[in-house]
Amino acid sequence: xxxxxxxxxxxxxxxxxxxxxxxxxxxxxxxxxxxxxxxxxxxxxxxxxxxxxxxxxxxxxxxxxxxxxxxxxxxx
Numbered sequence: 001x002x003x004x005x006x007x008x009x010x011x012x013x014x015x016x017x018x019x020x021x022x023x024x025x026x027x028x029x030x031x032x033x034x035x036x037x038x039x040x041x042x043x044x045x046x047x048x049x050x051x052x053x054x055x056x057x058x059x060x061x062x063x064x065x066x067x068x069x070x071x072x073x074x075x076x
């Protein structure tokens with residue numbers, strides 16, 4: 001089972017999928033593509049691993065334990 005956490009102005013939205021359920025994988029992949037189209041950045045990590053171990057990903061990986069979405073920080 002994997003979890004995708006979308007951090008945005010509305011809070012923290014969690015989306016889960018089950019590797020044994022193709023429909024949940026497809027739904028999570030569609031959400032991944034939607035978030036990527038909004039120029040957000042995805043990071044994958046093992047649950048419980050330090051944040052410093054998160055690795056940026058650019059395509060959906062159903063084997064990822066946790067995917068975290070964030071907006072890029074803009075300077076000014």
